[in-house]
Amino acid sequence: MSTPAPDPAAVPPPGCPAHRLYGPEAEADPMGLYEKLRAEYGSVAPVLVQGDLPAWLVLGHRENLDVARSPSRFSRDPRRWRDMQEGNVPPDHPLTPMTAWQPVCHLVEGAEHERLRGAVTDSLERFDRRGIRRYVTRFANQLIDGFLQTGRADLVADFAEPLPMLVMTQLVGMPDSYGPRLVEAARDMLKGTETAVASNAYVTETLEQLVDRKRAVPGRDFTSWLLEHRTQLTDDEIVEHLRLVLIAAFETTANLIANTLRLVLTDRRFRADLSGGHMTLPDALEQVLWDEPPLTTILGRWATGDTELGGMAVKAGDMLLLGLAAGNADPDIRPDLTLPVHGNRSHLSFSSGPHECPGQDIGRAIADTGIDTLLARLPDVELAVSEAELRWKSSLMSRHLIELPVAFTPSGTSVTGSNPVPARVPAPAPVRVPGAIREAVERPVRRASWWARLFRRR
Template identity: 60%
Template sequence: MDTDGLARLFGPEVANDAPGFFERLRAEHGPVAPVLVDGDLPAWLVLGYRENLEVLRTPSRFSHDSRIWHCFKENRVAADSPIMPALAWQPICIFMDGEEHERLRVAITESMARFDRRGIRRCVTRAAHQLIDEFAGDGQSDLVSQFAEQLPLRVMTQLLGMDEESGPGLVEATRDLLKGTETAFQSNEYLVESLRRLVAHKQASPGPDFTSWLMTHSAKLTDEEVVQHLRLVVIAANENTTNLTANTLRMMLTDPRFRASLTGGSMTLPDALEQMLWDEPPTAVAPARWATGDTELAGQSIKEGDMLLLGLAPGNADPVIRPDLSVPMHGNRSHLAFTGGPHECPGQDIGRAIVDTGIDILLTRLPDIELAVPESDLKWVSHWIARHLTALPVKFTARSPECGTASASSPGSVVPRQNALQEATTIGTDLEGETSAPASSVDAPRSRSSWWARLEKWLRGK
């Protein structure tokens, strides 16, 4: 690949206007564009919706094994490069294909399937109340730093069997390593060491948690495989769920289409989540796939060992499938936000439960919440993987903390399944995590949540 004049994914244009950057590349190169990553290393950025699916669904042509990347083979990637934590091969399922991928994937999905979905919601409810209690009396808050960035790992530390005090440090480390900063390597080391201590603790004292279930699964994962898969879960849960929470709250506070739909009763919170997953997927660019041989994609000549980055955000905005981006996508889950194919995100339903329940609790507690600054003052920071809202200042009527409303549940309330078939019927999911219970189920999508009527009444009075 001729690298002269290629756009840089680590450049200022991405940081200042990632959507515009993607569209410029699409106009210049079509559905697949040549780009440079850190160190001026060449890669292909897949911009088209169909082309992304083609890469995702054909691991025989586009492997997950980063060791075949010619830049690794040629020793062109610095050991402390900020892209190393995301691209360096590790003994985890996202870097594997075939039988070994299936062994590890089954261990993850079956361990996740042991959670009682209502137990997860109880964890989210408890964590959300704790966070809201910290700022409810102030009459103002930054919903990014005080809510969206804190909630996912408050929940995940419980699900993994960690103490709650571990959350803040893990939040900082995971966000730093994904930003590709100069300290990304050290942040990754901090995260891995924390998880190694957790595995050692669970060997001596197992419990009803994801870590213990993964360690004792019949797939017989090694300790290092367990640690690396816990790292994967923590990063994915924090990054994706934080962004989805912040983006959905921002849309609810600023988007006229949302308010018009809300007052008309045509949009529910699950609708809002799916709209955000189309318009602003929490991960804009997903690393990565590597060509197993010389091939062609959208007219581009891909060589063996070339790296392809999955443009989930530009893929969702592909004019071939969405000629009018203003048309609502309610109820349509065919977006690329959780990728697709054999490596589709196994924890997406847990992520949805965290966002859905967390926002429901927030708006029930603070129904008159509104943006405290002009929308034009909101700012984002972008890097090659994602675009983050830096702050979401809001104001509301100050209220006393409601400690008594917080669930008294502990991590033990997230109970393992004793009879998978029976519990699948009870909690509203089958073994693959798809909704299967009738509309009266506790976990069935709610056409009207408790805060909805309050918020609609408030909006109509504006």
């Protein structure tokens, strides 16, 4: 049983506790910090985010569902954040890019949310799942062909990261040649390098050009379906939702693939169950989604009025963080974390409620088919370092493997008959040349600043 929440009157207001969701302790062992908070406060804990701003971290599985499914009490609209209203979140604050309001489906509520999300979900549902898996198989094989002869690879940089973006560029209707360039631009952006702004501009310009092309020559792809949707989205709205889908799929699916491959390579019982048919690959993915969700927390929700949650007195304008990883480990629903949860999709990894991830089935298909292809092509793949040498990086919203070095029997046999996709390609030339891209970088930011650091890697 979890520790009962203390009486609200005995709980110090947010801002008083020393527990920060940033800094060395949080980055070194986020799950350890979550359990420390659970033991001290129960299912909802007062914490500090960057700049020592107060927030509530939702640790309980039940409480996470309550917040996610109750937009009338906990809004997704960041304009309700009291600290922002009071001027405590300046333009250069680390959270500003993630909390600056924009007319995008995940930051609006009510009729506007239904309009924008409806266009996204209706368009995603038009995909043929078998067609998606064909794309995944093709690109997975091409990536494997790129390192097959060497007998060694880094399955993060050489496989888990590029595969989702390569597939998604096809789904949005881009030519093959755009895939490797967008992979590199997305990597650059999310790592927050000194060229991240230029990479952001490259992605924006690429998507704007794509919308123009698809308006002139539509196809059977996500961009064309957004253009023709009955809600009549503006070009800006289409570009922003293309960006949202591409970047969210890139980071979360890459983490899911890397985390699953790490488990296959380090847990002999897990691998034996998988290879022996005692567990299917979809079951394995769900186990990873329980134990190591691609996002550890989601920022954020904002209380629409004074309310109570998990025994805590939440005030209007307070910010809340959905603790996906903590909720998945809630002892009230998982008293023994060592027991498998095959076939159970009640985890929080894709959130819940009206803002639940609309592309989760596509993410599962990319991970499932990609990993299956890799293990079939490299049956003797093994970790090339000890498990203790694997390194991680954590931020407010995610924890990810830096590298996953492997070794296998080299082969010169290609199954694709086409040129391999290079695992690491030079940054796209338009990012470094003057002209339209430079102008895009220099003009005032009017959109898309929030997502450049949405899953920012420190």
